[in-house]
Amino acid sequence: MQSDRGSFAGKGRTGTGEPNMLKYKGKPAKRLFDLSDGVYLRTGNVSKCALPVQEGIERFVRKWRRGDACWPAYEAAFEGAVRTFANLINAPAGSVCTLENTSMGISMAAQLIAPPPGSNVVVDDLTHPSNILPWSTRADVEVRYATSADGAVDPQAIAELVDERTAAVDVCHVSMAIGFRHDLDALAELAHAAGAYLVVDAAQSAGLVPIDVQASGVDFLACPSFKWLHGTLGAGFLYVKPGLSTLGPPPIPGWMAARDPQNFAIRDIMLHEDARRLQRGVNNGVGLVAVEEGMNMLMEVGPDRIWRHVSDLATQLHDGLVELGLAVRSPGNAAERAGIVTVAVEDTREAVVNLYHEGIHPGPYIPGELRLDIAFYHDREDIERTLAAFKKAVVNKRQRTGAARR
Numbered sequence: 001m002q003s004d005r006g007s008f009a010g011k012g013r014t015g016t017g018e019p020n021m022l023k024y025k026g027k028p029a030k031r032l033f034d035l036s037d038g039v040y041l042r043t044g045n046v047s048k049c050a051l052p053v054q055e056g057i058e059r060f061v062r063k064w065r066r067g068d069a070c071w072p073a074y075e076a077a078f079e080g081a082v083r084t085f086a087n088l089i090n091a092p093a094g095s096v097c098t099l100e101n102t103s104m105g106i107s108m109a110a111q112l113i114a115p116p117p118g119s120n121v122v123v124d125d126l127t128h129p130s131n132i133l134p135w136s137t138r139a140d141v142e143v144r145y146a147t148s149a150d151g152a153v154d155p156q157a158i159a160e161l162v163d164e165r166t167a168a169v170d171v172c173h174v175s176m177a178i179g180f181r182h183d184l185d186a187l188a189e190l191a192h193a194a195g196a197y198l199v200v201d202a203a204q205s206a207g208l209v210p211i212d213v214q215a216s217g218v219d220f221l222a223c224p225s226f227k228w229l230h231g232t233l234g235a236g237f238l239y240v241k242p243g244l245s246t247l248g249p250p251p252i253p254g255w256m257a258a259r260d261p262q263n264f265a266i267r268d269i270m271l272h273e274d275a276r277r278l279q280r281g282v283n284n285g286v287g288l289v290a291v292e293e294g295m296n297m298l299m300e301v302g303p304d305r306i307w308r309h310v311s312d313l314a315t316q317l318h319d320g321l322v323e324l325g326l327a328v329r330s331p332g333n334a335a336e337r338a339g340i341v342t343v344a345v346e347d348t349r350e351a352v353v354n355l356y357h358e359g360i361h362p363g364p365y366i367p368g369e370l371r372l373d374i375a376f377y378h379d380r381e382d383i384e385r386t387l388a389a390f391k392k393a394v395v396n397k398r399q400r401t402g403a404a405r406r
Contacts, residue, residue, distance in 0.1 A: 020379050020380050020381075021379040022301055022305065022306065022309055022376055022377065022379075023301070024297065024300055024301050025300060028377075029301060029376060029377040030377045030379075031051075032050040032051045032052065032297070032377065033048045033049075033050055033051070033377055034048065034049075035048075035377075037359070037361065038356075038358075038359025038360060038361055039359060039360050039361065039378070039382045039385055039386055040361050040375075041360065041361055041362050041363065041371075041372040041373050041374070041386070042361055042362070042363045042373055043227060043228060043339070043373040043374075043375040044176065044204050044227055044228070044339070044340055044363065044371065044373035045227070045363050045365070045373070046226050046227070046233070047226060047227055047228065047229075047230045047231075047294075047375070049232070049290075050230055050293075050294065050297055052293045052294075052296070052297050053230060053231070053232070053290050053293045053294050053297070055293075056289050056290065056292070056293035057232075057286055057289055057290055057293075059073070059289075060073050060074075060077070060285065060286060060289045061286075064285075070285065073285075073289070074282075074285040074288070074289075077285065077288040077289040077292050078098065078283060078288050080292045081098065081235075081237075081288045081291050081292040081295070082096050082097075082098060082237070084292060084295045084296065084299065085206075085229075085237050085291075085295060086239075087299075088206070088207070088211070088295060088298075088299075088303065089202075089206065089211040089212065089213050089221065089239060090211070090212040090213060090214050090215070091213050091214070091239050092214065092242060094242070094272070094274035094275060094276055095213075095239055095240055095241065095242055095274060095275045096237055096238070096239050096240075096275055097237070097238050097240070097275045097276055097278045097279050098235065098236070098237060098238075098279065098283050098288065099222070099235075099236050099237065099238050099278075099280075100234055100235065100236060100284065101224050101234070101236050102128075102130050102201055102202075102203045102222045102223055102224050102236060103130040103133075103134075104222070104236070104238075105220070105221075105222020105223070105236060105237070105238035106130050106131055106134050106170070106199060106201060106220075106222050107133075107134040107251070108222075108238060108251045108252070108278060109134075109168075109197075109199050109219075109220035109222065109238070109240075110134035110135060110138070110168075110199075111134075111248065111251035112220075112240075112244065112245070112247045112248050112251065113167055113168055113197055113199075113247065114247070114248055115135070115138065115141050115167030115168065116167075117139065117140035117141070118140055118165060119141055119142070119165050119166070119167040120141065120142040120143070120144050120161075120163070120165055120166050120167065121135040121141060121142070121143055121144070121166070121167055121168045121169075121170055122144045122146060122158055122161045122162055122166055122168075122169045122170070122196075123135075123143060123144070123145055123146070123169075123170050123171065124145065124146040124147075124148060124153045124157070124158065124171060125145050125146065125147055125148050125153075126148050126153060126172065126175040126177055126178065126180055127170070127171060127172050127175070127201070128172055128176050128201060128203070130201060131170045131171070131172060131199075131201050135168075135170065141167070144161040146158045146160075146161055148180070150331070150332075151178050151180055151329055151330055151331045151332075151336075152180050152331045152333070152336050153171075153180060153182065155182075155183060155186045155187060155190065158171075158187065158190065159190045162190060162191065162194045162196065163194065164194065164195070166191070166194050166195075166196040167196055167197070168191070168196050168197045168198070168199050169187055169190070169191040169196055169197070169198050169199070170199040170200075170201075171187060171198075171199075171200060171201070172200075172201040172203065172204065173200050173201065173202045173204065173205040173206075173209065173211070173221075174202075174203075174204035174205040174209060174338040174339075174340065175204070175340075176203065176204050176340075176365075177329075177342065177365075177366060177369075177371070178329045178330045178331075178340065178342040178369075178371075179204070179314075179330045179331070179337055179338050179339070179340025179341060179342060179371075180330070180331055180336055180337070181205070181209065181331075181335075181336050181337055181338045184198070184200065184211075184216040184217075184218055185215070185216045185217065188216055188217030188218060188219075189217070191219075192217065197219040197220065197244075198217065198218055198219050198220070199219065199220045199221075200218050200220065200221040200222070201222060201223070202221050202222065202223040203222075203223050203224055203227055204227065204228070204338065204339075204340065205223075205228070205338055206221075206223040206227075206228060206229055206237075207223075207227070207228030207229035207230065207294075207295070207298055208228040208306065208307060208310060208338060208339050208376075209307065209338050209339075210303065210304065210307055213239055213241070218239070218241070219240075219241045219244060220238070220239065220240055220241070220244070221238070221239040222236065222237065222238045222239075223236055223237055224236040225237075225287060225290065225291035225294065228339070228375075229291050229294050229295055229298070230291075230294030230295075230297060230298065231287060231290040231291025231292075231293075231294045231295075232286065232287055232290040232291070233287070234284040234286075234287045235283065235284045235287025235288055235290070235291050238275065238278065239275070240274075240275040240278065242274060245272075245273070245274050245275045245277055245278060246273060246277070250271070250277050250278050251278070252278075252280050253271075253280070254279060254280030254281040255281060256279035256280060256281055256282070256283075257271050257272060257276065257277045257278065257279045257280070258270065258271060258272070259271065259272055298376070301376060306376040309376060310338075310339045310374050310375070310376060310378075311334060311337070313374045313378055313379075313380065313382075313383055314334070314337055314338070314339060314340075314341055314374050315334050315337075316380065316383045317341045317372060317374065317383050317386065317387070318330060318332070318337070318341050320383065320387040321341065321343050321387070321390065324387065324390060324391055324394075324395050325395065326343050326344065326345075326390065326394065326395065327343065327344040328341065328342070328343050328344075329342040329343065329344055329369060330342050330343075339373055339374045339375070340371055340372070340373055340374075341371075341372045341374070342369050342370065342371045342372070343369065343370055343372070343390075344368055344369055345368065345369065345370055345394060346368075348364045348367055348368060348369065348370065349364070351364075351370060351393065351394050352364045352370070354392075354393035354394065355370075355389055355390070355393050355394070357393070358385075358388075358389035358392060358393055359385070359389070360385070360386050360389040360390075360393075372386065
């Protein structure tokens with residue numbers, strides 16, 4: 001067990017009483033990953049491949065080497081991935097379909113909503129381009145931007161832009177830039193009060209932040225598998241609230257949308273009446289195998305336990321960076337954060353190189369900032385090592401440079 005250092009109470013435990021290091025089937029979760037290169041803080045970009053995920057892919061590939069002997073494994077992975085993701089976000093049966101990525105999901109939601117000319121869609125200035133383009137490329141639809149302040153977006157700033165012509169409110173549940181976390185319940189309430197839909201990009205939350213689509217009232221939710229769900233590239237999910245899948249025809253109709261895809265009587269094709277009508281053709285088999293194994297791993301560790309653990313570590317990292325005198329861009333309020341902590345640096349490239357030499361691997365996605373993504377396998381020692389590296393490679397470096405200039 002790690003020694004008790006830092007501000008958290010309880011030897012070897014975080015402030016909430018959770019173990020310092022989470023376990024998977026009785027063994028430290030760290031053993032699931034190749035962490036030989038140091039502290040990997042880029043899960044929000046691409047998660048490292050966990051051992052159970054690798055083993056699942058290898059089993060599938062061995063069957064694939066025998067040709068269509070892989071088909072039953074593909075079908076099992078497809079059904080298992082949809083079922084497990086639905087359980088993860090408390091979605092009812094038939095409300096989830098698979099797709100390639102978040103962009104596809106948001107675009108399909110936009111096509112189903114089909115905002116008429118003269119309508120508007122409200123977003124915020126912390127969002128991702130995937131949440132802009134499906135609306136901004138439509139003729140005569142206005143995109144309105146709510147402005148963030150102090151690393152957060154006040155729901156009131158969104159409410160002030162919503163009116164009777166608003167077709168949708170579209171947000172990233174957690175901002176990819178600074179990790180701000182929206183209150184989905186509040187946004188659903190204000191959107192529905194105006195007769196609008198709530199569309200959610202859960203790329204930086206699904207698999208980490210607790211999501212209950214039924215309780216919150218979310219209408220559409222899309223996410224990829226290669227981030228916090230610990231899958232791989234090229235697979236993802238779209239949740240559609242029951243009753244909304246038939247707002248319009250399937251945007252990209254395919255044979256897997258049929259009630260009986262194996263019935264090739266082409267004059268009698270009947271589509272599902274729920275989100276399954278949005279399925280297209282055969283999916284990325286390796287991607288579905290990977291994300292099913294990734295989610296099973298998360299379920300084994302415990303989603304609630306993971307969330308408490310990562311929240312505590314994010315607070316430790318946030319507060320430690322502030323104590324070092326660094327400008328932290330992420331919200332100071334833990335209720336508005338997730339697993340991302342973003343800090344400002346003077347020279348992004350120099351900071352990344354210096355931190356790499358200390359075995360710390362941050363995400364340099366925006367000039368002048370470094371994003372630090374905390375995964376469930378991290379522990380307090382990782383945070384302490386990260387803070388020590390920032391002190392040496394960023395703070396002390398800045399002080400030495402300043403002294404040399406005087």
